[in-house]
Amino acid sequence: MATYSLTRYAQFLTAGHDLGIFDQVVRAYAHFRAPVAPLKGDGFNILGDHFHPIMAVLAPLYWIWDDPRMLLLAQSALLAVSTVFVWRFARRRLTPGWAGLLTVGYALGWPLQGMVNFDVHEVAFAIPLLAWAVDSLDRRADRELVAASVLLLLVREDMGAIVALLGLLRATWRPRRLGLALVAGSAAWLVLVTAVLIPHFSRAGHYAYWDFPALGPDVGGALHTAITDPATVLRLLVTPDQKWHTMLFLLVPLLLLPLVSTRSLLAVPFLLERFLSARPALWGTSFHYNAPVWIVLLLATVEVVGRVQGWRRRALGAALVATLVVAPVAGMITAPARVQSLLPLARLVDGSAFQTSAHIQDQATIVARVPAGVCVVADDRLASHLTPKDVVATFGLTSRPQDFYAIDLSQPVLSVEPNQKTTTDALELALGAGYKVVARAGTVILLQSPDYAGPTAACPP
Template identity: 35%
Template sequence: MLTLPAPARRPAPPTAAAAAPRTAPALLAAVLFVLYTAYALREHARFRTTGYDLGIFGQAVRAYAEGRAPASEIRTATAPPGFTGDAFPLLGDHFHPVLAVLAPLYRLAPHVETLLVAQAGLVSLSVYVIARTAQRHLPEQRFAPTAVGAAAGLCWGVQQLVGFDFHEVAFAVPLLALACRAHLDGRPRAAAWWAAALLLVKEDLGATAFVCGLLLVHRNRHDPRNRRAGLALCAFAAAGSALVVCAVLPALAPDGRYGYLDQAASPYGVLDGWPGKSETLLVLLAATGGLVLRSPLALLLLPTLVWRFTSSNPAYWGPGLHYSAVLAPIAFAALIDALRRGARLPLAVPLAVALVMLPAQPLSDLARPGFWQQDPREAAARAALRLVPDGAPVAASNGLVPHLTDRTRPYLVADGVLERRPELEWIVADRTDPFPWGAVDAVVRRAEELGWRRVREESGIIVLTRVPASP
């Protein structure tokens, strides 16, 4: 059962465990950083990343690096009816100003791959924090940092994040790990600061910050000075979330509303999709041997699980994609808390669970020879993209457009793109791309009706231009 925390007590003085060498946690984080980076960069090179979402975030960070508000030409493909702008204002879609942190890195290395490397670094940092937390709070278990850290770094939520493009929640993973560690260390003000930063990552994380504030209030209920940190966090999270959702996002959205509050067009309800929802819960419990429920930190899982399971969007329900990444640091911090409270579980269990699940997770591709071999489609895509001049307005299909965000003005090949964007000069389309469904063939057919010239076609990759092609 989930247990409430004991009354707050003065943090223990530094121990040998707290001052233990950081070698094992740092080495583990470094190894995982290499694996995450190698996978993400190779997946991008294989044209398995997409405009939704790597291309969109690439345009956002490029805008920050150039001193502009974050906007995306790619995102206009699914803009609200009546939108006529050149680029969709992304702070009217989701509130993620934390992306501006990547602008200096992008100026040094102006490539969309910079986002993938940064994401790998952020996730690796969270692994280091979790491993150090295990080292401090489980000092009698010599291999706790390695076992718990490896289990956290290889768990399904983290791998799904690394395996699918780039997302702003990558910043939430280390922030949650740091907030949980500060909470376990008995440093409420530090925990409050780390949790408060979640409001800069994405609007739904304000609820998680609020619950963190409640935990701090309860733990420090007999300590007025530290209790104020929790109360301040609750007030800030509640007021900040309300301001962002009710005022900031609608003010910046093209249609004056926060679109994710209303998905009434979907036929699905709360009672639908429970096979997938149950799978998410089962994987979450298995990752920690069930001990996640033995810590009050498990309450931090509820906001994310509630909004996902009550959403009418089926993409949020199951354990796939990146939506479970924020659950990972909370679950493993809760595991550490349960073990330090006296719960019994061999540390080999969570690591074994991660290893058993590994063959079905993205990083397993690193051991597959075909993952590193260039196929004809990849070579054809590279040759096709080289035909597009720098700075040209171009429409590209979902799997190709992230490779053009750094040097062109790319839009997504979608229905009506030729009418909405009469300035387009190039089309690079992959006939096998399923998103948007049927759009590639329709756009290619319409372009040729309008007199566009097909200059290349190989392995299903088509290039059309309305200007004389270079020799």
């Protein structure tokens, strides 16, 4: 996974959103500054967007190597750590052979491959922490459960719902006080973060990620809709078809076994948050969204297999090895081009991950022409290659004077942000403001401000 992530960076497939943003954020932490991300806007404090202070623990890595690729390596390491907990959980229920094969199947899972195929995200921390929490529940190790739960709350604000469910599961045996305390504490933390902390850091003064307009304008409205009109909620969960297609992709390789395990309840908040949202990007099989669901469903599957004995266990184990190990490996070896949309690590098998095109060389040429210590508006694919040396902003989200514009005209828009400014918009604005083309390589151009007089102290990375 680390190798694949580095090839994506080398091929300019990583983006300013999110790798460039987190590179700016972690570098700020490493220099003991506020986590400001210019790619999100001038002076934009990332804690006013999503609340993920756990990203600060990556800051010491930048004292070793100040580079966004360090984040790619860290994410791969986090996913690797999660396999330790999967193995430990499986080993208590199964023989070493079956436990090892199912752990390999977990690591090969398309949701994890999807995560490394999309830059870096704070949710990567949730994968080993969820595995640790479920493993702690299983061993009734209360101290470890509390530690994992506290760390989960620092990953992102929506983890409060997950910790509350962990508390409910813990409250199914005595003494129940700890479980109930986790429920109450996580609920209070969720309110504190969304109602106080995020608005405090946000320039808008409120939490900006209420994406459920069909349910109501706020949590109260959503609860009212769920109670008075449950049919609407059910309809939203299965329409459009992309939503239940995603569920099939998650459950079929696991032989639908998670459906009979209470551990699967931990996946419900993730799925509700995604499928009830108005954002289509959350509904499918792409990006990082399925990884936390995958770890929960995989552990639930192992629990179910561990309940049965004799030939039934052997039959279920063999079937799971076929769907989780044999099928993906066979697909990546025999038809790598066909399976790359779901199993992107197949690009390592057919060698396409290591290829260099003329366009990649053009992008590298323009990146090399941008001086260090300048302010630059950059195309989304160029951004994470410039953030180590410059203050990089997103076109349409900055009002400060820029020294350079780096634009790839082959891309329809400069950023994945909702403003969706086109490359043509940026080019016309820059030329109209007197910027001059100082370098061109294929479709990638670099424009310099007429007022540029060299790097300044105002534009440190």
